[in-house]
Each structure stands twice: as C-alpha cells, then as structure tokens.
Amino acid sequence: MTTDFEMQAFKTNGSDAVGRSLTTGNGANHAYRCRDEGSVLLSAQRNGHSGETMPSGCVTAEAFAGSKESAAHKVKRELSEAVCGKVRLWMLLVLLPVVIVAVVLISLGVCSAIHEDTDEKFNRSSFRVARLFNGSFSLPGLTFTEDLLSLSSNQSRALTGDLQGKLSDVYRSSPALGRYFSKAEIYALRPGSVIAEYQLTFVMPEEHQEQLRSFTLSREMVYNVLRQFLYDQEGRGASPSSALYIDPVSLKLS
Amino acid sequence: MWLASIMFPWQFLTFLLALSADMCKAKECADFVDLELAHAIIGTTLKIRLLLFTRDTIHCGSFLSHVNFSADPHFNLSRPTTFVIHGYRPTGSPPVWAHQITELLLARKDMNVILVDWNHGAANVNYFKAVENTHQAGENLTGFLKLMKEHGASLSDIHMIGVSLGAHISGFVGANFNGAIGRITALDPAGPQFTGTPPEDRLDPTDAQFVDALHTDIDAFGYRGALGHIDFYANGGTDQPGCPKTIFSGTAYFKCDHQRSVYLYCESLNLTCTSRAFPCSSFKDFQDGKCTSCEQFGDAGCPVLGYDIDKWKHVLLKLGQSKNYFVTNEKAPFCMVNYKLDVVVWNEEDHWGYITVKLHGNGTDAVAKIDHRATQFKKFTETKLFAQFDTDLQAVTKMSLMFSTGNVFKPKYKLRVLRIRLTHLERYDRPLCRYDLVLEESKEVSFAPLPCQESNF
Numbered sequence: 001m002t003t004d005f006e007m008q009a010f011k012t013n014g015s016d017a018v019g020r021s022l023t024t025g026n027g028a029n030h031a032y033r034c035r036d037e038g039s040v041l042l043s044a045q046r047n048g049h050s051g052e053t054m055p056s057g058c059v060t061a062e063a064f065a066g067s068k069e070s071a072a073h074k075v076k077r078e079l080s081e082a083v084c085g086k087v088r089l090w091m092l093l094v095l096l097p098v099v100i101v102a103v104v105l106i107s108l109g110v111c112s113a114i115h116e117d118t119d120e121k122f123n124r125s126s127f128r129v130a131r132l133f134n135g136s137f138s139l140p141g142l143t144f145t146e147d148l149l150s151l152s153s154n155q156s157r158a159l160t161g162d163l164q165g166k167l168s169d170v171y172r173s174s175p176a177l178g179r180y181f182s183k184a185e186i187y188a189l190r191p192g193s194v195i196a197e198y199q200l201t202f203v204m205p206e207e208h209q210e211q212l213r214s215f216t217l218s219r220e221m222v223y224n225v226l227r228q229f230l231y232d233q234e235g236r237g238a239s240p241s242s243a244l245y246i247d248p249v250s251l252k253l254s
Numbered sequence: 255m256w257l258a259s260i261m262f263p264w265q266f267l268t269f270l271l272a273l274s275a276d277m278c279k280a281k282e283c284a285d286f287v288d289l290e291l292a293h294a295i296i297g298t299t300l301k302i303r304l305l306l307f308t309r310d311t312i313h314c315g316s317f318l319s320h321v322n323f324s325a326d327p328h329f330n331l332s333r334p335t336t337f338v339i340h341g342y343r344p345t346g347s348p349p350v351w352a353h354q355i356t357e358l359l360l361a362r363k364d365m366n367v368i369l370v371d372w373n374h375g376a377a378n379v380n381y382f383k384a385v386e387n388t389h390q391a392g393e394n395l396t397g398f399l400k401l402m403k404e405h406g407a408s409l410s411d412i413h414m415i416g417v418s419l420g421a422h423i424s425g426f427v428g429a430n431f432n433g434a435i436g437r438i439t440a441l442d443p444a445g446p447q448f449t450g451t452p453p454e455d456r457l458d459p460t461d462a463q464f465v466d467a468l469h470t471d472i473d474a475f476g477y478r479g480a481l482g483h484i485d486f487y488a489n490g491g492t493d494q495p496g497c498p499k500t501i502f503s504g505t506a507y508f509k510c511d512h513q514r515s516v517y518l519y520c521e522s523l524n525l526t527c528t529s530r531a532f533p534c535s536s537f538k539d540f541q542d543g544k545c546t547s548c549e550q551f552g553d554a555g556c557p558v559l560g561y562d563i564d565k566w567k568h569v570l571l572k573l574g575q576s577k578n579y580f581v582t583n584e585k586a587p588f589c590m591v592n593y594k595l596d597v598v599v600w601n602e603e604d605h606w607g608y609i610t611v612k613l614h615g616n617g618t619d620a621v622a623k624i625d626h627r628a629t630q631f632k633k634f635t636e637t638k639l640f641a642q643f644d645t646d647l648q649a650v651t652k653m654s655l656m657f658s659t660g661n662v663f664k665p666k667y668k669l670r671v672l673r674i675r676l677t678h679l680e681r682y683d684r685p686l687c688r689y690d691l692v693l694e695e696s697k698e699v700s701f702a703p704l705p706c707q708e709s710n711f
Contacts, residue, residue, distance in 0.1 A: 108663045115665035118602045175692045176600055176672060215634045215672060215711050216600055224673075224689040224707070231704050 122179050127203040130182070131213070133222050135253035136197045141245045144191040151189070160186040162244055163196055170229045171200070176216055177225060180204050195250075223253040283314035286369070289346030289377045298346075300375030300387045302394050307356045307367040308333075315356075318368065320398055323405055328366075331402060334411035334436075335366040337395070341418025341444060342384050346377035351516045355415070358523035362561065370395065376419065385447045388419050392426025399427060399435075409434040410463065417516055418444045418475065421467070425457030425481075433460045437564060438482075440467035442515035445477040457481050459575060464567050468519060468559065470494055471511035480575045484566070486559050487579050488518055490537035496584030518588055522560020527589035527646070529559040530680055531578035540579040541626045543640030546594050546679055555680060581642050590642040591620065592679040597637045598672045598711060605631045605667050607659040607695070611641050611676070614652040620645045628659070631669060636711070641676070650686060654700040657693040669693040675706055 079090040147155040167184035171177050180202040188197040200222065204212050215221070230248035238245055284305045289298065304318040308328045319325050336359055340349045348371075356367045375387040403409060412435050416424035421440030428435045440457055448456040458481055459465045465482035469491040472478040476491065489495060497510035522529070533556070534545030548556035550573070557566045557578055570576060582588040595611065608625040620643035631637050653676070657669045671691040678685075686703035693699055 112663075112665040117668065119600075119668070119670055174690050175670060176690045211634055215598070218711060220707070220709060220711065221672060221689060224687070224704075227707075228689055228704055232702060235702050 123205075124179065126205050127180065129204050129206055129209060131180075131202045131204060131217050133200040133202075133219065133253055134197070135200075135223075135251065136195055137246045137252070138192055138250040139194045139196065139243075139245065140247050141239075141241050141243050142194040144189075144194050148189045148194065151187075156189060159189070159194075160196075163198070166244065166246075167198060167200070167226070170226055174225050177202070177221065180212075180217060219253060223251070226253070227251055284317040285315065286348035286352060286371050287373045288348050289343070289373055291345050294344060294346045294377040294379050297378045297380060297383060298374045298376075300372060300390050300394075302375070302391060303371040304398070305369040305371055307360065307369065309360050309364055312357055312360050315369065320394075321401070323401070330366065331405050331407040333365050334363065334413065335368060335402070335407065337368045337370055337412070337414045337424070339370040339391075339395075339414065339416045339420030339423050340372070340376065341416075341420045342381060343373055343376040344379060344381075346373060348373065349417070351513075351520065355516065355520055355523070358520055362523060370420070370423075372423075381446065384419060385444075388423050389426060391423050392430070395423065395427045396430040399431070410436040413437045413439065414462070415439045415441065415519075416443070416457075417441045418512065422448060422457050425461045428457075428461030428465075429454065433462055435462040437464045437466070438462040439519070439561075440465070440482060441519055442470045442475070442512050443467055443477040443481060445472065445475060448477055449479070459483050464564060464571070466563050468515045470515040470518070474508075475512045476515075480577050483570050483575060484557060484563060485575070485577050486531050486557075487537060487577060488514065488559075489581050490540075490579065495582060514582075517586065518582065519560050521586060521588055522558070522562065526587050529580045529582065529589045530556045530592060531559050531580040532556050532592075533573075533576045534579050535577070537579050541640060543594065543638045545579070546592075546638075546640060548679075583644050590644060591646040593622065593641040593643065594677040594679055595624070595639040595641045596673075596675040596677075597631060597639065598635070598674075599631045599633060599637075599670055600672050601631065601633055601668075601670050604633075605659075605669055607631070607657050607667075607669070609639060609641075610656040610658070610698075611643075612654040612698075613643065613647050613650045614654070615647040615650045618645060618647060620647050634672075634711075650703060652700060653686070653688070653703045654698050655691070655693055656696065656698045658696050666695040668695070673709070673711075675709070676703065 079093070080088050083089050083092060142159075145155065147153040148159070150156060151160065163186050164184050168181070171181040171184065174181070182201040182203050185199045185201075186196050187199055189195070190197070202217055202222075204217060227248055230246055230251060233245075234248060240247070284303075286305070287303065302320075304320065305315040306318045306326060306329055307315045308330070311328055316326055316328065318329060323329055323331070338352070338355055338359075340352070343349070352369055356369060359365065359367050370391075372387070372391050375391060376384050378384045378387075399407075399409070399412065402412075409431055414424035414427065414435065414437070416422070416438065418441070421438070421443035424438045424440070428438055438457065438461055443457055453460065456477075457465065457467075466484050466486070467477075467480070467482035468486045468488065469476050469478075470488045471494075472487070472491040473493075478491070492511075493499075494511045494514045497514065498507045501507050518529070521527070530548075532540055532545045532548070533550075534540040539545055551557065551566065551569055554566060554569075557563055557570070559580060563570075581590050583590060593611075595609070597609075599605070606628040608623070608628060611622045611624070613620045622641035622643045624639050624641055629637060629639060655674070657667075659667060669692070671688075671693060673687060673689050674691065676686045685706045687706035687709075688701055688703050691699060691701070
C-alpha cells in the first residue's frame with residue numbers, strides 16, 4: 001500500500017506542475033474536495049490512489065483536522081511534506097542510502113581498477129649485474145655426426161638455434177625469472193648421443209643482489225624451472241625418440 | 255533350478271542362525287542390565303555385575319562371581335585380563351559400544367574381557383550421586399582384583415579401560431595397588447567434580463605402570479588437564495568434527511563429543527588406519543605446524559593413538575607427562591594424514607590467506623584445507639604449514655593448490671611462489687616440490703609435482 005502510494009506519487013510528480021499550470025480548473029477542484037470531506041481517512045485514501053499532490057493551502061486545511069488523525073496517517077503526511085521545492089521528505093530518505101551504497105561501490109570499483117601489482121613493475125634498464133650459469137643436457141633422439149663437431153656447420157647452427165630458442169622460451173615465460181633473463185647460448189656439442197653444453201645469462205639490479213642470488217636467481221631455481229619444464233613435457237607425452245627431446249635426468253647446471 | 259541353488263545357502267544360514275540362537279538361549283547369555291529412565295529419576299544404588307567374554311564366548315558373555323572363580327571354566331587367569339568400565343548413564347540404557355569394544359579387544363589378543371556393569375549406580379539423574387558411587391565401585395573392584403591376584407593372576411597383565419567416570423574408578427583401583435596394575439586407559443575421563451581435585455581423588459599417572467588418556471570433550475564432560483603418562487587431545491579436545499553444533503539435534507548434541515573417544519579408540523583397535531599424535535604445548539601451536547618434529551621418539555616416530563601406544567611406553571615414561579595433539583575426519587575412518595607444506599614467495603608485499611591443497615593419484619583425491627587462521631606469506635621467508643589430508647595416497651601424480659583470502663571487495667592478489675615443498679610426516683618418502691608458481695586468488699592451479707632435489711633456501 002505504502003510503496004504503491006510512493007511510486008505513483010513519484011511518477012506523477014513531475015508532470016503535475018505542468019498539468020496544473022495548464023488547466024486552471026484543476027486547482028479549484030482540489031480546494032473543493034478538501035473543504036467537502038469530513039473524514040480524514042477517506043481523503044488520505046483518495047489522495048493515495050489518485051496520486052495527486054494537493055496545493056499547499058489544502059495541506060494546512062488538513063492540519064487543522066489533526067485531532068482525529070491516526071499516527072500512521074500523520075507519518076504519511078509528514079513524509080509527503082515539501083522539504084525544498086518539489087523534493088519531498090520520503091524522497092530524501094530513500095535517496096540517501098542509495099547514494100551511500102553507490103559511493104561505496106564506486107570507490108571499491110575504482111580501488112580495484114587502479115590497484116597496481118607492485119610485483120609486475122620493474123625497470124629493466126637498472127639490471128646491470130650479470131649472473132651466469134653453465135650446464136649440459138643430452139638429446140637421446142639424435143645421433144652424433146661429424147658435422148656437429150663444428151658449431152659453424154649448417155646442421156649445428158640449426159640445432160643450436162632450436163635449442164637456444166627452446167631455453168629462451170622457458171626462461172622468458174617464467175613468472176619469477178623472466179624479467180632477469182638475458183640469453184641462452186649453446187656453446188658446444190659433444191657425442192653421447194648428443195650432449196649440448198649451454199650457458200644462461202641473467203641480469204639483475206645492483207640492490208638486493210645477495211637476496212636475489214640466494215633465492216630467485218639461485219642455482220636451485222634456475223635449475224628446477226628448466227627441470228620441471230622437461231618433466232612436464234614428458235607428462236604431456238613427449239617421446240624420447242623425437243629430435244629435440246631433452247632427457248630430464250641428464251640435466252646438469254652449475 | 256537356479257533359483258533353488260540360490261535359495262539353498264539362505265535356508266542353510268537361517269537354520270544355523272536359529273540353531274545358534276537356541277544355543278544362546280539355552281546357556282542364557284549374560285548381558286548388560288537395561289534400566290529405564292524412571293530408574294534414573296528415582297535413583298539407583300550401586301550394584302556391580304561382571305560380564306566375562308573370551309574368544310570362546312565372544313557373543314555370549316557369562317556372569318562372573320565376585321568370590322568363586324572356579325564356577326566359570328572360561329575364566330583363565332593365565333591370560334591377560336582387560337576390564338572395560340563405563341561411565342555415567344543418565345538414562346539407564348546400556349552403552350551402545352560395549353559389545354563392539356569387546357569383540358575388537360578379543361580379535362586382537364587372547365584374553366579375558368570383563369565388562370564392568372555398574373549401571374545400577376551410574377544410572378541416576380543426579381550426577382553427584384553417580385560420582386559418589388565411583389569410590390565404592392573402586393573398592394568393590396579392588397576386592398575382586400585382590401582375589402584374582404591370590405588365584406595367581408599377575409597385576410602387570412591387567413589393563414583397565416575406563417570411559418568417563420570409569421576412568422576415575424580405574425584410577426581408584428590402581429591407587430589401591432600403588433600403581434602395580436599394568437595399564438589404565440582413560441577414554442575422555444570425566445571432568446565435572448574431578449577438575450581441580452588432588453591426584454588421590456582422581457586418575458593420575460601413579461595409578462598404573464602406564465596411563466594413557468584420550469580427551470575429546472574437555473569443554474563439557476571431559477577433564478581438561480593431563481592425567482596420564484600420555485594425554486591425547488583429538489581436535490584440541492573440544493569440538494569434534496561431525497558432531498552437532500546446536501541443541502536441535504537432540505541428545506547427540508550432549509554426548510557426541512564425549513562418546514567420540516570410544517569410537518576413536520575402537521578404530522585404533524581394528525587397525526583400519528593410524529592417527530599420529532604430535533607432542534605440543536598447545537593445539538594452536540600444533541595447528542601452526544610448530545610441533546611436527548618426532549625425533550625424540552627415534553625410528554618409531556610420533557606416538558600413534560590408541561591401543562598400541564604401549565610400544566612407546568618406555569620412551570614416554572622417560573619423558574614424563576606429555577600432551578599430544580591430532581586431528582580427525584568427521585566420520586570413520588577418522589584418521590588423517592599429516593604433511594608439512596613449506597612455501598617461499600617473492601612478493602614485495604606480505605600477503606595473508608588460506609591454502610587448500612588437493613592431491614590426486616590412482617583415481618582418488620585427498621584434500622587438506624589450511625584455514626584455522628590466515629597465514630602470512632613474506633618475501634624470501636619459508637612459511638611452514640601443517641596440512642592434514644582426509645585420506646592417504648600412496649602415489650601422488652597430480653597436485654592442486656588454491657590461495658584464498660576471504661576478501662570480497664579487495665582486489666585479487668597474486669601469490670608468487672618460488673617453491674612449495676610437501677613432506678609426508680610418517681613415510682620417509684622423498685618430498686614433492688614445485689617451483690615458480692603464480693597463485694591467483696581463489697583460482698585453482700594444478701600441476702605434476704616433482705621429487706625435490708637438495709635445497710639451499
């Protein structure tokens with residue numbers, strides 16, 4: 001009942017001023033009804049259903065009849081009193097919590113949007129100190145040929161290029177090591193099926209060097225990031241007979 | 255024709271059943287006295303009945319005379335004897351677990367199991383009256399044990415298992431023999447009227463050569479402090495998982511925690527699985543993973559809850575009183591599997607949150623939630639967590655991790671992990687590791703763990 005009343009009043013309110021100023025007979029009609037009605041309750045009901053707002057003169061007239069007013073009606077009337085111009089008290093009361101909730105939600109949204117992940121920020125140009133690792137691994141899927149002895153041969157170049165690409169991809173995509181990774185180089189190929197010797201170059205900032213050396217850029221991390229990549233490959237069904245298969249057990253790093 | 259062949263074994267079985275029922279009737283099996291609530295309201299006076307069960311009479315006990323042993327040919331004093339003593343019976347009903355524990359004990363060892371039925375005396379709405387009766391029950395049983403000793407029984411071969419008030423009765427009997435009895439096991443020893451009393455008025459470690467206690471309801475009917483050589487606290491000894499949390503569940507609300515001690519002990523008897531308990535100063539420290547070391551126990555490892563704790567007897571007697579903690583599942587099998595989880599992160603800012611670990615292997619899953627409180631993860635610092643899984647997996651092929659903070663409005667954090675290491679605390683398996691992970695909040699990350707290699711950080 002009450003919400004119904006509010007909704008209707010809200011809808012008609014805007015057009016009300018226009019309607020009243022256009023038709024002159026409208027205001028007179030109100031005045032007549034107010035004078036005529038003895039029962040306050042009836043007038044409240046009719047007011048609610050018609051949704052029409054009464055001219056200010058009518059409100060004062062009703063206030064005189066207040067001795068018989070019920071408490072509910074009194075509250076209803078007070079709520080529809082004008083606070084400022086066309087803004088009614090109930091409108092303010094409804095609007096206030098809506099505004100508060102909106103402000104909270106917007107600020108939370110803004111906070112999440114502008115939240116910066118400090119771990120994603122780094123200045124690569126400040127990484128000047130190099131850190132090198134050497135190691136080897138074997139490729140059981142290949143057979144060693146004379147051509148592989150020299151790194152300048154076409155066969156060697158193709159193989160080292162592929163392997164370097166593979167190592168670079170692993171380290172570049174690593175969340176922890178990617179930003180420090182500089183390059184991967186295959187510097188020798190030996191028989192034993194084929195054993196490749198490699199060097200990894202990382203660069204790191206001058207500050208916090210010791211911590212980086214013993215944690216993020218420790219031998220354990222650099223070694224295991226590659227090791228777990230090789231094991232994962234095995235889990236995905238990489239066959240030991242394929243050309244670029246690296247045996248995880250053969251992996252060495254120092 | 256095939257119908258008949260199926261029907262035959264059934265007919266045979268029912269015949270056998272009827273026959274065995276007849277035999278039982280003929281011998282008149284002795285059983286617990288079943289009292290009505292009315293008896294408990296009026297109050298009962300103490301009357302102790304001893305029911306003897308042996309391997310020959312597992313399902314059909316016999317009354318044992320307090321004075322004339324020769325009347326029962328099954329009572330062989332060269333065998334060890336175990337007494338099972340129940341506690342307060344506010345409704346007068348016989349304990350539901352009485353036959354279960356008897357059968358399990360006899361399955362373990364050839365012995366005399368004596369169910370001490372003091373339902374007349376324990377059935378009383380007035381708890382204080384039942385407490386009073388414990389002293390007299392203790393004197394009564396002392397007399398019986400003296401007679402057993404005179405007939406050649408060894409006190410060292412006597413084990414008394416006391417539930418609630420029964421634990422203190424065992425203590426009174428033990429005190430009368432100056433602690434010469436072999437072992438007393440207290441299953442959630444009663445707290446009200448015993449808490450704060452001097453050792454002679456309750457069970458204490460001097461009452462037997464070895465006293466082990468299990469606490470499951472220290473915040474209501476149980477005894478909070480330590481009163482044995484070893485005291486086990488299941489889930490901290492307070493609220494047991496799977497027990498009702500509101501009074502709307504009826505009587506289970508009152509007795510579930512208290513009774514859980516018996517079911518945990520029964521599980522240790524039937525050897526389905528083992529619950530390791532870790533010595534610790536408090537349950538909080540235990541949950542925080544501060545008490546995962548079992549070195550003081552040597553190769554045996556940390557004590558296992560229940561019947562087989564006497565294997566640790568000598569080392570425990572040397573250590574003095576020790577409080578041991580463990581956690582359980584909601585229902586049987588109650589045992590959980592303990593792992594240590596070490597995490598090293600490289601986040602600049604500290605993050606707080608909870609970790610859920612799932613292990614997969616051989617088609618089964620095991621889950622551990624580390625959520626008793628938010629854990630702090632600090633850059634380049636090893637965070638030690640204690641993970642308890644609901645089931646044991648022999649081989650772990652896949653593992654899932656989830657980091658959550660419980661924040662709804664805050665931005666989604668990412669936990670950047672250098673290394674996680676999962677170590678089984680009971681088997682000496684090689685720990686499992688995974689390196690270089692990013693755990694986005696509330697997102698599960700799955701991977702295949704690999705055996706750890708030597709670690710330097």
